[in-house]
Amino acid sequence: MNKCISLQEVKGLFKDGMTIMCGGFLGVGSPEGLVRELINNGAKNLTVISNDSAFPEMGVGQLIVNKRVVKLIASHIGTNPETGRQMIANELEVILVPQGTLAERIRCGGAGLGGVLTETGIGTLVEEGKIKLVSNSVKYLVELPLRADIAIIKAKKADRAGNLVYEKSARNFNPLMALAADRVIVEVDELVDTGEIDPETVVTPGVVIDNIVVAERY
Amino acid sequence: MTPKEIIARRVARELKNGDVVNLGIGLPTLIPNYLEPGVDIVLQSENGFLGLGPLFGEADPCLVNAGGQPCGILPGGAFFDSAMSFALIRGGHVDVSVLGALQVDSQGNLANWMVPGKKVPGMGGAMDLVTGARHVIIAMEHCTKDGAAKILTQCTLPLTCVGKVHTIVTEMAVFRINNGLVLEELSPGVSIADVRSCTEAAFTVGPDCIDHVDSITEHTGSFSATPGGKR
Numbered sequence: 001m002n003k004c005i006s007l008q009e010v011k012g013l014f015k016d017g018m019t020i021m022c023g024g025f026l027g028v029g030s031p032e033g034l035v036r037e038l039i040n041n042g043a044k045n046l047t048v049i050s051n052d053s054a055f056p057e058m059g060v061g062q063l064i065v066n067k068r069v070v071k072l073i074a075s076h077i078g079t080n081p082e083t084g085r086q087m088i089a090n091e092l093e094v095i096l097v098p099q100g101t102l103a104e105r106i107r108c109g110g111a112g113l114g115g116v117l118t119e120t121g122i123g124t125l126v127e128e129g130k131i132k133l134v135s136n137s138v139k140y141l142v143e144l145p146l147r148a149d150i151a152i153i154k155a156k157k158a159d160r161a162g163n164l165v166y167e168k169s170a171r172n173f174n175p176l177m178a179l180a181a182d183r184v185i186v187e188v189d190e191l192v193d194t195g196e197i198d199p200e201t202v203v204t205p206g207v208v209i210d211n212i213v214v215a216e217r218y
Numbered sequence: 219m220t221p222k223e224i225i226a227r228r229v230a231r232e233l234k235n236g237d238v239v240n241l242g243i244g245l246p247t248l249i250p251n252y253l254e255p256g257v258d259i260v261l262q263s264e265n266g267f268l269g270l271g272p273l274f275g276e277a278d279p280c281l282v283n284a285g286g287q288p289c290g291i292l293p294g295g296a297f298f299d300s301a302m303s304f305a306l307i308r309g310g311h312v313d314v315s316v317l318g319a320l321q322v323d324s325q326g327n328l329a330n331w332m333v334p335g336k337k338v339p340g341m342g343g344a345m346d347l348v349t350g351a352r353h354v355i356i357a358m359e360h361c362t363k364d365g366a367a368k369i370l371t372q373c374t375l376p377l378t379c380v381g382k383v384h385t386i387v388t389e390m391a392v393f394r395i396n397n398g399l400v401l402e403e404l405s406p407g408v409s410i411a412d413v414r415s416c417t418e419a420a421f422t423v424g425p426d427c428i429d430h431v432d433s434i435t436e437h438t439g440s441f442s443a444t445p446g447g448k449r
Binding site: 123 | 285303
């Protein structure tokens, strides 16, 4: 099965109203080429799940600036003033989730788990509307899984089977999102033949990757 | 020394050799500059690695700290994903978390992630850090830029956590939270009366707290400052 597609082919996959997960932490480890195709595609009314809204000219921040997002689920929006502006103007719904809880909800979504219990957020605005449980005298919030229609992620290197290796702190949410969407598209700097990555060093197994695009060099 | 340097220097003395430490952005990042010789700590960066170090050589776009700034990784460091990063944080594998605050109160409650209607940057990893780290230190200037108290009887801003703060270090004093607020140490040249005048919360004075400035002041007992008192 050939998973390798061109950025042109990617463009047709995005539809209005989709939920999109996007890897990256303040834009580091974001699939910039895929974000650009998503903008070129014109899909709108998107729900975006991402750690943060990066910067106006970087990562998912560009989707916010281009007004493609109606709902953002993230842990931090402070580096992109446009996110705050749209939120206050009621143009964008923002659901803020503690970063560790966000990671674990995405992991649950990809791991077939119905949710996770965490103490994080107890006694804060985060607990509003959530089920609480007491176990061993500790109060926990029940945090539910997150999934997406499409996850767009970034890795350093893939083989043609989709096995992935990441680079330094650009790993972040990418390996979690790789399991949590109906279609997972990875953008890589380097594509090698199947078998060229030592199975011992693979971080994300290729079976969860649907499509691979090679990043354009600038 | 600036207030920030005084605070960073004092927080550095709270850290023990071998501690795994997460430093919030801003003031806490100054702390490693003041570690005593023989105190080696391991810095955790919540975007996904242990062994955070200063930038040496050219910046690598794939290696940044949790504030997005280029940084280095020391020998013995390790990269991992965000789930592992927060498993380390929530699982009690991080010994100390040092963060700034908008407000902190005498029950150990912290507010540092939003000002309703004004600024809503989001909590990032702060809620997980204060919930999971073994020891939570608030490192902040004693009052706001306008001179209003930040150490309160009860936080008025939306909370980051309930009852998780152990220690508060400001340029004026060190407090522990142990069944209420306890003044443990004064900075040189600062009196208990000075601290009282810009701390809204009532506090007791710990047995080891020595007031060099005002020898008349009692060394035990409870003080209540004027709410919103100015320096």
